[in-house]
Amino acid sequence: MTNFADLGLSQKVLSAVTDAGYTIPTPIQAGAIPPALQRRDILGIAQTGTGKTASFVLPMLTLLEKGRARARMPRTLILEPTRELAAQVAENFDKYGKNHKLNIALLIGGVSFDEQDRKLERGADVLICTPGRLLDHFERGKLLMSGVEILVIDEADRMLDMGFIPDIERIAKLIPFTRQTLFFSATMPPEIQKLADRFLQNPERVEVARRSSTATTVTQRFVAAHAKDYEKRAVLRDLIRAQDELKNAIIFCNRKKDVADLFRSLDRHGFSVGALHGDMDQRSRMAMLANFKDGNIKLLVASDVAARGLDIPDVSHVFNFDVPIHAEDYVHRIGRTGRAGRSGASFTLVTKRDIKFADAIEKLIGQEVEWLNGDLSELPEPMESHDPVRKDRGRDRHKDRKKDVERSGRGRSDHRSDTAHADSAAELEPVAERAEAVKPERNEDNGRAHNGHNGRNDRPGRAQNAANDDNRDRRNRHRRDHDDGPTPIGFGDDIPAFMLIAGKA
DNA sequence: AAAAAAC
Known part of the structure; x- marks a missing residue:
């Protein structure tokens, strides 16, 4: 040799x-x-x-x-x-x-x-x-x-x-x-x-031999999910919590906007999470990556900017929140785990409209991917409380919020921004997302301590428009607190402590 | 159906 x-x-x-x-x-x-x-x-x-x-x-x-x-x-x-x-x-x-x-x-x-x-x-x-x-x-x-x-x-x-x-x-x-x-x-x-x-x-x-499919050390599963974002997010959270040996994970979305939305959702649910996509300012990108590599954050929600080439050793899990449209990208994404002979696990959420992309993936990698809990035909009906077209938003929002506060016993009122931003966030969030948030949760009550930061959420949740606004936003960074809407992952004036550390490094 | 990249 x-x-x-x-x-x-x-x-x-x-x-x-x-x-x-x-x-x-x-x-x-x-x-x-x-x-x-x-x-x-x-x-x-x-x-x-x-x-x-x-x-x-x-x-x-x-x-x-x-x-x-x-x-x-x-x-x-x-x-x-x-x-x-x-x-x-x-x-x-x-x-x-x-x-x-x-x-x-x-x-x-x-x-x-x-x-x-x-x-x-x-x-x-x-x-x-x-x-x-x-x-x-x-x-x-x-x-x-x-x-x-x-x-x-x-x-x-x-x-x-x-x-x-x-x-x-x-x-x-x-x-x-x-x-x-x-x-x-x-x-x-x-x-x-x-x-x-x-x-x-x-x-x-x-x-050199293509890693034609995926490393054999990577366990691959498809997971049937309803197309609604909030339901997919719930499925994802359950999936993450069900993993015994999750050391760290990259969660891929197809769109920057969805990276931003999912990041905010997971963050609000108390996960140790960061985000990475191309419209974030470079400092945040570098800091996020460094903190993920250093283990300061466990989950990284990312666009395909992170799919190829990035050398992040030892990722235990890859989740595809969206099925990649190009099957090639699946191989690259999955390739983030199971490197150097280590074992890894990957889960891909598949909705009915993704089925042709899922088929293309199986064709490309030359193997069938096992479904975790039955396939799409066995999908349960959408959850009822998740009807996003309820009209009485204002009232329910308050009710939900109240329950949310009660649930944790301490109401998270130690965060100055918490009650202040609650309504503005709910305003632009599907009602269902709020309803969903009152379901009993295991992991989250100890959350918020994870990154040693606070106040990230006192930006209004307007990620829907963020992708469009973002280029303009970048140029107008100094005045973006006015009304452009945040960059998907803006920190505003509240920069988490861990980022300041990385910024100096 | 997307993302990535100059100011």
Whole structure:
């Protein structure tokens, strides 16, 4: 079996790899590192979780040992589809480049230009970018691409999905054709193959077995649910509580709005929960991810921004609150658990209108997924108290609220915002959600202590409009307490303590 | 039926 020491990496790199505890390269690493060190182009077909990142980071570090960066002329350039992925690659450079004195610049949106610009000025050995921010810097004349020796295009199929290919082509044209290009994609549809043909010269093709389906260590179940959101949320809560060995979990929704809604609901029900989606400001995104990784929050409600590539080790459970529309995404989502041979569990809530997507998933993974409690045909009738068209909202709201307060014995009145926001939240919440909240609950009375924060809820619950408002909201952040509605996960003036900690880190 | 990404 191949050892890292046999791949031709420099001593500096090898010792960092050893310090990180690795001796045996993964197949993509063993296949890609030697030709990359020979300055060959690479066509790497590999999914995340296969060690793909190190397969370009390690040889790049070795190659970068010769030569120095000049001001505004980066020596290498890595393109990533999402900010989190870019940040993660940067972490890899820190980890494996600890014996080097390289200048690494992370150019992503959502954060200030100034620091990025200072790094460019100093001369960057490695630029790790999302396409938009890179082009922004370039258009401001802060950057010359003519010194780039190595170009990495990561997650090319996802870049295609996201419409980044024109940007990628534009960037590639700015870089001398004498460059070395490392091109990675999880899949090779014809468009990607065409792209690869254009970008690569006589590449070494390295393909590792697709995690075609899902790791065999992951238990997969479908769970029949009614389509109403509040009923799905109730099913989800029961499901979460029924798990004996839930260490932490990612809960996927298809839409940002639903991420926001579900997060608020779980938070209100006392779960230790965070949220992650692309319309949140970057600081919150980073803080949420860090806190989830550190175990400060147990549940992370996320859009597909978290489905691929993010290296969150050791997630015990994945819940699909929504069935993904593209079966491929199911594989990626489920791939967040059961990593590195560990066991994991996944549950997918399926409603009647999802059935064709559920079928497509079974077809893709080549196996039938067991239903947890009978299939859709055995679905019980919708719960009666959940009629969302009751007219006497105002009165009932108060009644419900009263019961809610009584239920916990102490009424949670230690939270200054609690009674103040109750009505405004109920106003925009389906009545049923309030009714549902008075059902006896096991877990929640000790809630609210979990994150050491309070007051998160004194924002009016207007998540329905949040997704639409959000871009405007981002620009008007200073005045968003007026009437734009919150960002889906705005904290307003009340920033939870744990986020302040992460912000400093 | 979506999400992701520049200000």
